[in-house]
Amino acid sequence: MATYELEHPAIEDVTLTDVLFALSDPARLEIVREVADGPLDMAACGATNPDLPKSTKSHLMKVLREAGIVRNVPNGRGRLVSLRKDELDRRFPGLLDSVLRS
Amino acid sequence: MATYELEHPAIEDVTLTDVLFALSDPARLEIVREVADGPLDMAACGATNPDLPKSTKSHLMKVLREAGIVRNVPNGRGRLVSLRKDELDRRFPGLLDSVLRS
DNA sequence: AGCTTGGTTCGAAAAGATTAGAACCTTCAC
DNA sequence: GTGAAGGTTCTAATCTTTTCGAACCAAGCT
Numbered sequence: 065m066a067t068y069e070l071e072h073p074a075i076e077d078v079t080l081t082d083v084l085f086a087l088s089d090p091a092r093l094e095i096v097r098e099v100a101d102g103p104l105d106m107a108a109c110g111a112t113n114p115d116l117p118k119s120t121k122s123h124l125m126k127v128l129r130e131a132g133i134v135r136n137v138p139n140g141r142g143r144l145v146s147l148r149k150d151e152l153d154r155r156f157p158g159l160l161d162s163v164l165r166s
Numbered sequence: 167m168a169t170y171e172l173e174h175p176a177i178e179d180v181t182l183t184d185v186l187f188a189l190s191d192p193a194r195l196e197i198v199r200e201v202a203d204g205p206l207d208m209a210a211c212g213a214t215n216p217d218l219p220k221s222t223k224s225h226l227m228k229v230l231r232e233a234g235i236v237r238n239v240p241n242g243r244g245r246l247v248s249l250r251k252d253e254l255d256r257r258f259p260g261l262l263d264s265v266l267r268s
Numbered sequence: 269a270g271c272t273t274g275g276t277t278c279g280a281a282a283a284g285a286t287t288a289g290a291a292c293c294t295t296c297a298c
Numbered sequence: 299g300t301g302a303a304g305g306t307t308c309t310a311a312t313c314t315t316t317t318c319g320a321a322c323c324a325a326g327c328t
Contacts, residue, residue: 067324070276080268081190088187089316107274117318122276127315141325142274156268162260166182169294172306191286209304219288224306229285243295244304 067138070129075151078132083156086131087163091116092124096133096147100164103146105139169240172231177253180234185258188233189265193218194226198235198249202266205248207241 087093095109110121125145128134135146152160189195197211208227212218227247230236237248254262 068276080265081192081195084186084195084265085190088183088190090183093183093186105274118275119277119319120317123316123318126276138324140274156264158260158264159268162258162264163182163186166258166261170306207304220305221289221307222287225286225288228306240294242304 069138070136072129072135073132075132075148075155078152078155080156082131083133083152083159086127086133089124089127092128093163095124095128095145097164099134099145099147100149103144106136106143106145109145171240172238174231174237175234177234177250177257180254180257182258184233185235185254185261188229188235191226191229194230195265197226197230197247199266201236201247201249202251205246208238208245208247211247 087096091110091113094112098104098109098111106121106125110116110124113121125134125136129136133148133152135148136143137146138144147160149160189198193212193215196214200206200211200213208223212223212226215223227236227238231238235250235254237250238245239248240246249262251262
């Protein structure tokens, strides 16, 4: 089931409170930090939690994706996860940088 | 019971995720915006929600206070609420400004 | 074809957050 | 004093999130 596109919100529909909420969980924030350096195979994300069940990880990603923070596209057998950095920087200037710097 | 001091976390104990969580609720974010222009009587906060029960408002404040975002000191019959801006700016540079600007 | 890998979805249980009423405490005004 | 205004705490109900197993699917390999 890594073949079809998942839904991503348009950047203008992304709300500040949803973004803040998605970033307010340590596990999700960790994923965002990992992806900040460049796109990552989903399998490579959350390397710090190797024992995390797949359904749990999938759900964490879903929250990040639906909040508009992350893009998640099919990539062969798996998926590629990337930060929607440019879009977020335009919508909420300085926010992502200050969070990632903290 | 507006006479005694409430507990406030030391700024170095304040966590990023707690701050983000506290800001991720629209009602709480609204209070933060109101207080950003200067200290406010608690009674004056949440003027946009005049029908809000007092216990609910008290709880919203508690979350903001325990997250380290707001200071809440006795002031006569009521309480005075202020943003811990300088402290937060030192701990999480740029964060508050980018949130308030958004 | 068949197996393995990577990932989604559904469902249910457990944990946590929110909302609000009730009881209570202080301070101020009269 | 008495009363009203401003807030906290407790408790209970409700709602939302989180967590994870189970079932399933698609792609790639042999």
